[in-house]
Amino acid sequence: MDDDAVATPDPLDTVVRGGRGRALGVLSASVLIVVVILADVVEGPATAYVGVLTAAPLLAAVFARPQDVLAVGVLAMAFGQAYAVVAGSGTAPAQLVRLGFLALGTAVAVAAASLRQVRDRQLRMITDVAEAAQATILKPVPGAVGRLAFAARYRSAAAAANVGGDFYDVLATPHGVRLLVGDVRGKGLDAVLLAAGVLGSFREAAFTAGPGLAAVAQAVGDSTARLVGAEDFVTAVFVELGSDGHGRIVRCGHPPPLVIGPGGVQPVGDTVEQPPLGLVVRPVAEPLVLAAGGRLLLFTDGLSEARDRSGCFFDVDAAAATLLDSDLDKALDRLLAAVDEHTGHRLSDDLALLLVEHLPEPASSEPAPAPPVARQGRIASR
Numbered sequence: 001m002d003d004d005a006v007a008t009p010d011p012l013d014t015v016v017r018g019g020r021g022r023a024l025g026v027l028s029a030s031v032l033i034v035v036v037i038l039a040d041v042v043e044g045p046a047t048a049y050v051g052v053l054t055a056a057p058l059l060a061a062v063f064a065r066p067q068d069v070l071a072v073g074v075l076a077m078a079f080g081q082a083y084a085v086v087a088g089s090g091t092a093p094a095q096l097v098r099l100g101f102l103a104l105g106t107a108v109a110v111a112a113a114s115l116r117q118v119r120d121r122q123l124r125m126i127t128d129v130a131e132a133a134q135a136t137i138l139k140p141v142p143g144a145v146g147r148l149a150f151a152a153r154y155r156s157a158a159a160a161a162n163v164g165g166d167f168y169d170v171l172a173t174p175h176g177v178r179l180l181v182g183d184v185r186g187k188g189l190d191a192v193l194l195a196a197g198v199l200g201s202f203r204e205a206a207f208t209a210g211p212g213l214a215a216v217a218q219a220v221g222d223s224t225a226r227l228v229g230a231e232d233f234v235t236a237v238f239v240e241l242g243s244d245g246h247g248r249i250v251r252c253g254h255p256p257p258l259v260i261g262p263g264g265v266q267p268v269g270d271t272v273e274q275p276p277l278g279l280v281v282r283p284v285a286e287p288l289v290l291a292a293g294g295r296l297l298l299f300t301d302g303l304s305e306a307r308d309r310s311g312c313f314f315d316v317d318a319a320a321a322t323l324l325d326s327d328l329d330k331a332l333d334r335l336l337a338a339v340d341e342h343t344g345h346r347l348s349d350d351l352a353l354l355l356v357e358h359l360p361e362p363a364s365s366e367p368a369p370a371p372p373v374a375r376q377g378r379i380a381s382r
Helices: 011-017 019-043 049-060 066-087 093-137 188-208 213-227 316-320 328-343
Strands: 148-155 166-173 176-184 234-241 246-252 258-261 264-267 286-289 295-299 351-358
Touching: 019 049, 019 066, 049 066, 049 093, 066 093, 093 188, 148 166, 148 328, 166 188, 166 351, 176 188, 176 213, 176 295, 176 351, 188 213, 188 234, 213 234, 213 246, 234 286, 234 295, 234 351, 258 316, 316 328, 328 351
Parallel strands: none
Antiparallel strands: 148 351, 166 176, 176 234, 234 246, 246 286, 258 264, 258 295, 295 351
16 A cells, blocks of 8 residues: 555654654653752752652653663752752752652653553554555555546554554456445454455455446455454445446445536435445445546545534535545545544544546547548549
């Protein structure tokens, strides 16, 4: 899966795990040390704010590496002892007790930072494996097949990994280009595994089920019925398109795609209500016509059910109406930016987008035929 199609990492997660997170931990702890020493200078030795310095290494342990935490602890002890010497209490029993507590707090903070670092590495390994698995499942869509062009994007609602149960695929078959967009109930690796099974069935049935799209949906549905558990279900929408823009659509419990053209935005495949995959007894295909220059947006309910903080849903139709103004990739990037703005970069569900354009027929490069030549009162034939 190309970089544009995967989910973008959570900004806070990037800060916490990267060098900026370590710098933030060390900086905040250093600021605390300075504030404590200044408070003791202003208020006088009787206040004994120096004891609060124990919080500095503990604060650094939230973000920084163990060696950084140790450095903060040593710095805190050095500043605390230097202030005590200046104040004339460098060898006082109370000061020695404070230094002891500071040393103990530093040791605890270093241990905590080490444990956090180990767990971060384990989590990173798990998420890397999961992301690699999904990258092999969601193959890059072709840029164009005949007069049909494609672009796709994927976002996961999982905070710790770019994985989820939404999926898409585009296959050029002898029966036309066949598309699939679907959504597995749930998130995480279990959803990814089920999505992989559905995609595997589709990639076989798209070539072997024959010319009828309903037969493809039936074959995928039968296979899905053997994969899902008692509480699982998979929604999907199948589309078949030829280079002339004519085709069929089968919708199984999934939001209807949107046809976008100069005349506005219209849903397609919304007249026949069918249950999710595996529950459809006999799928029904409906006609689909995509005019030259028109676009078709297929999406999962992570788009239609995206909400802002007040609970208002994202206006998919209004956003889709803007998707004709630029190329497919830029159009999807602008759509995702609108979703991010609406939700505050917090998706509650996975999101998959597939945008299709029916390209206009190219102008003929052959010269126009010469007009007939009149000879002796007759039109010469060729």
